[in-house]
Amino acid sequence: MRMEGKVCIVTGGARGLGKAMVEKFAKEGAKVVYACDLNEEALKDLEKEYSNVKGYVLNVTDRKAIEEFKNKVMEEEGHVDVLVNNAGITRDALIQKMSEEDWDIVIDVNLKGVFNMTQFFAPEMMKAGKGAIVNISSVVGIYGNVGQTNYAATKGGVIAMTKTWAKEFARKGAQVRVNAVAPGFIKTPMTEVVPQKVIDYVVSKTPLGKMGDPEDIANAVCFLASDEAKFITGQVLGVDGGLIL
Known part of the structure; x- marks a missing residue:
């Protein structure tokens, strides 16, 4: 039980990758x-299925709401062991056609949302002297992708923040680790809207010859969040099935 007794937070936890992470942590013995x-309804479904899951309606762009949530968590549990910054959206378009609104909302959720959650919870981990933060990036943040200027910018930024925070949060001896996971093409509601010809092309370029499952990402996140990865940070x-080699 790799997460036994741990207090965990997963943003974007109601469906797709986030749901798989929540379920993995719950099954691995997390305290909560x-x-x-x-998505309040989806959160309620998770609560019904797992006694150690608590759903919380939260917008990662709302700093006041995040502060209230942090206060609630600290009041209930007194500490946080794991934060997974997973919440993310897409608003794809070629740059000639990308609206300022679509740029701003993707930056706000995918990049500033990660900053917001970390700024409120990392200091609590540092006070406790330990903790693990896992940020969800993307292979797009490493090699880019046509029509995803906004998304690629946020996911590249998440990698940069991950490496910065790995140095920053351990400066005074605290064992607070920060790592990122960069998924390739995974079967989620987000990729269901991708044209089949695009999926077929990406799969053809993937050495393992298939798309990944949400559980593949959840397993990687669980490892990095667990004590098994206690000497891994900034990575x-x-x-991605070998998509980037």
């Missing part, structure tokens, strides 16, 4: 997993 999302783990 706070699943944060805007980006690609889970």
Whole structure:
């Protein structure tokens, strides 16, 4: 039970990759997993299925709401062991057609949202002297992708923040680790809207010849969040079937 007794937070935890992470942590013995999302009904379903999951409606762009959530967690549990910054959206378009609104909202959720959550919870981990933060990036943040200027910028930024925080949060001896996972093409609601010809092309370029499953990402996140990875920080783990080699 790799997460036994741990207090965990997963943003974007109601479906797709986030749901898989919440379920993995719950099954691995976490004391409590706070699943944060805007989908209240899906959160209720998770609570019904797992006694150690608590759903919390939270917008990662709302700093006041995040502060209230942090206060609630600290009041209930007194500490946080794991934070997974997973919440993310896409608004794809070629740069000639990308609206300022689509640029701003992707930056706000995918980049500033990660900053917001970390700024509120990392200091609590540092006070406790330990903790693990796992940020969800993407292979797009490493090699780019046509039509995803905004998304690629955020995921590249997440990698840069991960490496910065790995140095910053351990400066005074605290065992606070920060790592990132960079998924390739995974079967999620987000990729369901991708044209089949695009999926077929990417799969053809993937050495393992298939798309990944949400559980593949959840397993990687669980490892980095667990004590098994206690000497790993500042790293980006690609889970992409070999797409980037």
